[in-house]
Amino acid sequence: MKKITVLLSIFVLALGILAAGCGGGSKGDKKAASGTPAAKEELIVGTEPSFAPFEFPEKDSKEFTGFDMDLIRAIAKEMGYKKCTIRNMGFDALIPAINSGNLDVSIAGFSITEERKKQVIFSQPYYKSGLAFVVRKDVNDVTKFEDLQKKTIAVQMGTTGALYADKLKEKGAVVKTFNTSDLACMELKNKGADAVISDLPVLQYFLKNGGSEYAKLAGEPLTAEDYGIVISKKNPELAKQVDAALDALKKNGTYDKLYEKWFGSKPAK
Numbered sequence: 068m069k070k071i072t073v074l075l076s077i078f079v080l081a082l083g084i085l086a087a088g089c090g091g092g093s094k095g096d097k098k099a100a101s102g103t104p105a106a107k108e109e110l111i112v113g114t115e116p117s118f119a120p121f122e123f124p125e126k127d128s129k130e131f132t133g134f135d136m137d138l139i140r141a142i143a144k145e146m147g148y149k150k151c152t153i154r155n156m157g158f159d160a161l162i163p164a165i166n167s168g169n170l171d172v173s174i175a176g177f178s179i180t181e182e183r184k185k186q187v188i189f190s191q192p193y194y195k196s197g198l199a200f201v202v203r204k205d206v207n208d209v210t211k212f213e214d215l216q217k218k219t220i221a222v223q224m225g226t227t228g229a230l231y232a233d234k235l236k237e238k239g240a241v242v243k244t245f246n247t248s249d250l251a252c253m254e255l256k257n258k259g260a261d262a263v264i265s266d267l268p269v270l271q272y273f274l275k276n277g278g279s280e281y282a283k284l285a286g287e288p289l290t291a292e293d294y295g296i297v298i299s300k301k302n303p304e305l306a307k308q309v310d311a312a313l314d315a316l317k318k319n320g321t322y323d324k325l326y327e328k329w330f331g332s333k334p335a336k
């Protein structure tokens with residue numbers, strides 16, 4: 068009889084351990100044995116750091132810097148995480164990594180689109196952006212988007228810019244896709260492409276930091292797009308917490324301070 072009781076308690080204990088191990092949520096959601104929330108340990112963030120001024124390698128350091136990087140570190144702190152770890156991966160690998168649970172959140176200048184909303188949750192918008200294009204300085208016959216039909220266009224794989232460029236494919240444009248935004252711009256420099264379609268603030272930063280030697284903006288901005296932070300549909304609680312942290316940072320002035328640091332002006336209301 069005693070033996071059965073011992074066996075039974077081992078079984079019950081094992082069940083308890085199993086149940087605890089199956090809990091969903093991010094690393095920070097784990098509850099301590101007492102039932103009170105444990106200190107949030109680590110928020111795992113994914114990005115693709117070739118997208119200055121939003122995410123790019125910090126000079127003489129292994130860290131990444133930029134508006135998105137500052138913002139997500141501030142959000143993690145506001146949410147009570149002790150550590151915010153930033154992982155570097157290909158842009159088109161970020162959503163799959165969110166959905167497989169390898170990342171808690173992703174911030175990478177992600178435009179909020181209906182197509183992506185079918186796969187993930189977006190936070191509230193945190194930056195107003197949009198697509199535009201640059202051409203090589205010696206290209207003088209492109210003044211509007213349609214003029215790109217006869218041209219070779221470089222884009223970053225999996226981006227809204229790549230989708231936009233595809234509209235011109237059947238009209239004769241050649242579209243070359245690259246893993247990073249930097250490589251797309253490099254192709255322009257090497258005369259392997261006539262134009263790059265990307266996000267306006269990124270193109271402006273690129274022109275200001277050396278790109279204007281061989282490239283120039285052409286035509287009007289193509290779209291208006293909002294950036295959002297990406298969270299798994301399996302984790303709506305985390306999405307709510309990210310939104311609450313963003314609200315708090317907007318309210319306490321941190322968001323405006325970071326915006327001014329990176330863009331030199333206050334965000335438009």
Ligand code: GLN
Nearest residue numbers: 118175176177178226227
């Ligand atoms: N905003 C664009 C998109 O969401 C580009 C993002 C990027 O290249 N990091 O597709």
